[in-house]
Structure formats: structure tokens, C-alpha cells
Amino acid sequence: MAERPEDLNLPNAVITRIIKEALPDGVNVSKEARRAISQAASVFVLYATSCANNFAMKAKRKTLNAGDVLAAMEEMEFERFLEPLREALEVYKKDQKGRKEVSEQKRKDKEKKTDSENDKSREEEEEEEEQQRMEEEPEEEPEEEEEEVVEN
């Protein structure tokens, strides 16, 4: 497994929180255990990605999609994850759709204040771009990134 300085680790604070929420109240989790779980989680991502990628390659696709990830979970014998994953995905997709509509509406409202003729063509262009962006790798919004509590 590659050990790179650019952290292939997940933020400790978040991992710790997830562990605490999964266990009964008051359980003491050693620092070593936390670190080990974090490393295990990274390995899990790699394993899942590799597995999902096999499915994508079999289907002659270059882009990993949701189906590939779900298939990977089954392959890895984590069927117990399938249902919660599917449910979460539905909520996520609805949320994404809602956000897209909201931002498009906001943009339309804003543009109505300026020259309307220029807007029409620009709107279409931007919609196309947005479509492309949704299909390719997602751009990360700054609000998503968790501030890492420096513990190491």
C-alpha cells in the first residue's frame, strides 16, 4: 500500500465521530484502535474502487458509476450495505436535483435584470456545461471539505 505524504488518510475527527456514534455510550476507544480503523477505511476505499472498476471495465466504460459501486459491495460480501446505500442515493439524487433547480432558477432571476437577449444563449451554454460537469468528475464545493483537526 502506498504511503504518501499527501494523506491517503481520512480525517481523524470524522472517523472518531463515526466510531463513537456506532458504539454504545461511554465505550473507550484507544488511539491505536482509532488509527487502525482509519487505515482500514482507506484500504476499504481502495478495495471497493478496484472492485467497482473491474465491473466498469467489463462493461467497457471508463467512468465508474453507482451500479459499479453497488456491485462491488455485493462482491465484497457487504450486502448489508446495499439497502442503506440505495436509500441514501435516492435522497442524494433528489437533493442534487433540487439544488440544481434552485441554482438555475436563481441564475435565471438574476439574468432577467440584465440584457435578456444575451442571456438566452448564455443560459443554454451554461446548462450544457453544467450537464457535462454533472456527468464528469464532480467539482468539489469548498463547503464540503471538512476542517481537519490536527491530531497527529
Add this chain to the structure above:
Amino acid sequence: MAQTNPGKDSQASEAKKLISLPTSRVRLIMKSSPDVSSINQDALFLTTKATELFVQHLALTSFNNGSGREANSLDYSDLAKTAEETDTFHFLTDILPKKILARDYLESLEQLQDEDTDF
């Protein structure tokens, strides 16, 4: 990714947070895997969510199976034990090896040497 932004649409602010881990970091790890070209947004979300489920599952299983249960604690040895004993966690045995005392290790080395000479 599903973190709510106060001040946005009320619908969005009512939705509960779906994931806590940063997708950007998860994507970094995924991209380090060879042969992976691109990852669609849903796939990234699912992988992130699955990783959280995995952390919960590993922690809880290790706690339930481990000897720390009486002491109400979760320690490294509980994890190593679970990796060895639970099939779905077998892939972790390399990174969660069981620890043994140096003394015991040296003893078993000696035993192996004895067996060799007998043979």
C-alpha cells in the same frame, strides 16, 4: 456534499446530513487506484457513504467480538482479532496483524529451527 447550507432553500436545510466524510479526500484515495479514469458523482457519493457504514460495522463487530467488551473499551487487539476471525474483514489481516510478544515470537522461531534439524 450533502451538508446543508443555512440560507439556502428551506427544503435543503430540512434534509439530514447524508455523509460526514469529505468526498474530496475519498476521491483522492480512489484516484490512487490504478486504471481508474473517472468517477461519476453518484459513485463518489456511494463510496463515501459505504466507507462510513464500513467504519461503523468494523467498530461495532470488533467491540462485540472483542475482549474489551467487559471493560467497555475497544482496543487494537479487538480489531486484529476480528480481521482474522470474520470473513468479510479478511482483507484487513495485512494491515491489522495480531501482535505477539517478542519473547513468544523468538520461541516459535526456535521451535521451527528445531523442526528443521529433526527433518
